[in-house]
Amino acid sequence: EAGVAQSPRYKIIExxxxxxxxxxxxxxxxxxxWYQQILGQGPKLLIQFQNNGVVDDSQLPKDRFSAxxxxxxxxxxxxxxxxxxxxxxxxxxxxxGTSVYxxxxxxxxxxxxxL
Amino acid sequence: AxxxxxxxxxxxxxEKEDVTLDCVYETRDxxxxxxxxxQPPSGELVFLIRRNSFDEQNEISxxxxxxxxxxxxxxxxxxxxxxxxxSAVYFCALIGRGSQGNLIFGKGTKLSxxx
Numbered sequence: 148e149a150g151v152a153q154s155p156r157y158k159i160i161e162x163x164x165x166x167x168x169x170x171x172x173x174x175x176x177x178x179x180x181w182y183q184q185i186l187g188q189g190p191k192l193l194i195q196f197q198n199n200g201v202v203d204d205s206q207l208p209k210d211r212f213s214a215x216x217x218x219x220x221x222x223x224x225x226x227x228x229x230x231x232x233x234x235x236x237x238x239x240x241x242x243x244g245t246s247v248y249x250x251x252x253x254x255x256x257x258x259x260x261x262l
Numbered sequence: 263a264x265x266x267x268x269x270x271x272x273x274x275x276x277e278k279e280d281v282t283l284d285c286v287y288e289t290r291d292x293x294x295x296x297x298x299x300x301q302p303p304s305g306e307l308v309f310l311i312r313r314n315s316f317d318e319q320n321e322i323s324x325x326x327x328x329x330x331x332x333x334x335x336x337x338x339x340x341x342x343x344x345x346x347x348x349s350a351v352y353f354c355a356l357i358g359r360g361s362q363g364n365l366i367f368g369k370g371t372k373l374s375x376x377x
Contacts, residue, residue, distance in 0.1 A: 189367025249363075255306045
């Protein structure tokens, strides 16, 4: 079974530029998560989708971050404009079933560096 | 409020030594789940175990074992006869009843196993 796919793996941009990350969850997984992991810390949830609807985006900085999950499969996370403090690894995860307690399977992440 | 504390930032051991990674959690929920994830240098978070709040039985899987104690709000992880391949950052995480799948991570413990 293929895992969670993410691209690109690495991205370097200047501050105030925009950037987008892509995620393809495990086939059949209805729930998709985006996490931000700053160096030396644990991941922090940005947004959670159930199919193509948003379940929780309370920690998403909506003035600059946006995310969508068209057709309930792939998802895109965008930052516009980027700030220095957005430098982090952006992790996508997915889980199957209906329980919120199911284990989440993570992709390899996108490492963003903002200069 | 929910919180996970991993007090050990870094641990270094020599191969074949046993090592215990500590995890202390805080939650007001009576129903919750605890998780351990491994993050090797490649960056991908690998699921290790999930435990619900009603099951305090210790669990063993090969060289890995977990000790869950509700009385001390701890969920510790022991690696027996450590190997170099165990070198990684290990995260403890919590999902509470009201968090809708939002994994609350600790800051992680970096384990280095030297030959």
